[in-house]
Amino acid sequence: MGMTTQATALMRAAVVTRYGSPDVLAVREVPRPVPGPGQLLIAVKATTVSSGDARIRSRRVPPGMGFLMRLALGWNAPRQGILGSECAGVVAEIGPGVTRFRVGDAVVAFPGTSLRAHASFVCLREDGPVVHKPASLSFEQAAALLFSGTTAYHYIHHAARVAPNERVLVVGAAGAVGCAAIQLARLAGAEVTGVCSAESAELVRSLGAHAVIDYRREDFTQSAARYDVVIDCVGSTNYAACARILRPQGRLVRVVCGLWGQLAAPLQGRLSGHRVIAGVAAERVDDIRHLVAQAEAGRYRAVIDSTFPLSRIAEAHARVDSGHKHGSVVITLDDPS
Ligand SMILES: NC(=O)c1ccc[n+]([C@@H]2O[C@H](COP(=O)([O-])OP(=O)(O)OC[C@H]3O[C@@H](n4cnc5c(N)ncnc54)[C@H](OP(=O)(O)O)[C@@H]3O)[C@@H](O)[C@H]2O)c1
Numbered sequence: 001m002g003m004t005t006q007a008t009a010l011m012r013a014a015v016v017t018r019y020g021s022p023d024v025l026a027v028r029e030v031p032r033p034v035p036g037p038g039q040l041l042i043a044v045k046a047t048t049v050s051s052g053d054a055r056i057r058s059r060r061v062p063p064g065m066g067f068l069m070r071l072a073l074g075w076n077a078p079r080q081g082i083l084g085s086e087c088a089g090v091v092a093e094i095g096p097g098v099t100r101f102r103v104g105d106a107v108v109a110f111p112g113t114s115l116r117a118h119a120s121f122v123c124l125r126e127d128g129p130v131v132h133k134p135a136s137l138s139f140e141q142a143a144a145l146l147f148s149g150t151t152a153y154h155y156i157h158h159a160a161r162v163a164p165n166e167r168v169l170v171v172g173a174a175g176a177v178g179c180a181a182i183q184l185a186r187l188a189g190a191e192v193t194g195v196c197s198a199e200s201a202e203l204v205r206s207l208g209a210h211a212v213i214d215y216r217r218e219d220f221t222q223s224a225a226r227y228d229v230v231i232d233c234v235g236s237t238n239y240a241a242c243a244r245i246l247r248p249q250g251r252l253v254r255v256v257c258g259l260w261g262q263l264a265a266p267l268q269g270r271l272s273g274h275r276v277i278a279g280v281a282a283e284r285v286d287d288i289r290h291l292v293a294q295a296e297a298g299r300y301r302a303v304i305d306s307t308f309p310l311s312r313i314a315e316a317h318a319r320v321d322s323g324h325k326h327g328s329v330v331i332t333l334d335d336p337s
Contacts, residue, residue: 008032012333013119014084014313018077019059022317027310030082033116033123035095040126042107046143047087047117048328049313051176054320056083062235064259084117084331086110088133088142098126106133108292110146112283118313120333129288134296142295144176144302144328149291151255152180152231154281156188160229160251164189167247169220172233173209174200174326177255179303181231182207187299193227195220200326203303221245231255239268239276246274254278303327309334 011032014025035041055061056078061069073079091105101107109122110129116122124130133142156162168185172178173194185192186208193211194204201212213220221241228250230242235256242252252269254261257278265278294300305325308316309332316329 011120012310013082014310014331015081016057016078016083017081019057021058022314022321024057025314025317027313030119032121035093035098035123037096038098038125038127039095039123040091040098040101040107040130041093041095042087042089042109042122042124042130043092044087044089044117044120044122044333045139046089046333047084047331048144048147049083049118049316049320049331050085050147050328051320052085052147053083053115053118054317057317058321062256062258062261068259080115082116082119084115084119084122085112086143086146087117087122088137088139089122089333092121094126100126101130101132106135106139107131108133108137108142108145108288110150110283110288112150118310118331127285129283129285131289131292134292136298137295140304140307140330140332141302142292144304144330145291145295145300146288148176148180148302148328149184149300150283150287151177151281152184153287153291154284155231155253155255155277156181156184156229157287158282158284159277160231160253162188162190162229166190166228167193167226168229168231169193169195169225169227169245170209170231170233171195171215171220171236172255173204173207173212175233176303176305176325176328177233179203179207179327180300181233182209183300185229185231187294190229193225197324203326207303226250229253239265239274243269243272243274246272248273249275251275251277255281305329307332 009032174196194209265276268276
């Protein structure tokens with residue numbers, strides 16, 4: 001009688017139905033978000049399956065963190081079943097009051113811990129972690145800039161405060177965070193050594209590393225060299241093992257660290273004048289702007305390991321689970337399936 005019921009618009013999304021192996025992922029039709037005041041609706045063109053997404057899906061976390069993770073994220077399944085912390089796409093709709101973006105603008109965004117980027121559309125505040133995508137970057141390249149980039153930037157600039165001419169050792173140099181750390185440490189003026197497999201030595205050198213150590217042939221903790229900063233992106237070491245290779249005022253950054261390591265970090269190394277840094281990297285909009293500007297200027301790039309359509313996201317998760325990806329695993333949303 002003159003009233004119409006507006007059908008809810010749908011979109012495709014990869015949903016984690018319970019914790020487990022990659023086959024817990026289902027690509028489904030789910031309600032499309034509606035942009036509220038000050039929000040953008042972004043049509044996602046590319047996103048990534050990060051090591052963080054794979055950790056949430058599998059509930060595979062550093063020792064001691066399992067209980068806390070279930071409390072924070074959900075007991076039997078993640079409360080937010082649509083993962084994905086970074087993406088690039090096009091503004092499809094704007095909510096009331098939006099002034100900085102227009103429909104059709106290409107953007108790069110970092111939903112971060114609020115996730116939801118493994119979908120055709122995601123909503124974000126215009127004053128939040130979203131910036132215009134440089135025309136020189138493809139959607140795939142732009143989508144892979146920020147998970148690894150913000151993590152590395154947090155530890156190198158805000159936590160360890162790497163200074164020009166310092167010597168930095170990056171362990172896990174070929175992973176997504178390692179590739180970012182090598183480049184950002186170089187941009188900070190450091191002399192950088194990467195610890196990686198022989199297969200990825202060329203990649204790591206191409207990102208700016210002055211030297212590489214093959215972890216399968218040499219134990220870097222027994223090296224004669226000394227470093228101002230050691231950044232462990234693998235979780236393969238600890239302060240006791242690294243103390244001898246740290247210079248006075250040296251910092252050990254434990255990007256991957258169990259609960260006891262995190263609790264002990266503030267006390268460790270004090271007597272030797274060292275500092276141990278652990279904990280979760282903070283998400284800052286200014287860091288995002290800085291990283292995208294560096295990428296636009298050609299000084300920083302995302303390394304892409306492999307690319308899968310959304311319909312094959314389980315294979316993408318399996319690649320991340322291998323622990324041997326080099327850079328980021330990208331998901332594209334162009335396929336109609
Ligand atoms: N604290 C935080 O806030 C935070 C934020 C983001 C990420 N993270 C954590 O940081 C870690 C790294 O993330 P990511 O995305 O860079 O992971 P990733 O891309 O999966 O890194 C794996 C890399 O590690 C290398 N590798 C494996 N074993 C190694 C060893 N013993 N020595 C040196 N390199 C080794 C592999 O290289 P080869 O194949 O060549 O061996 C591979 O390239 C993850 O555990 C993630 O959960 C923490």
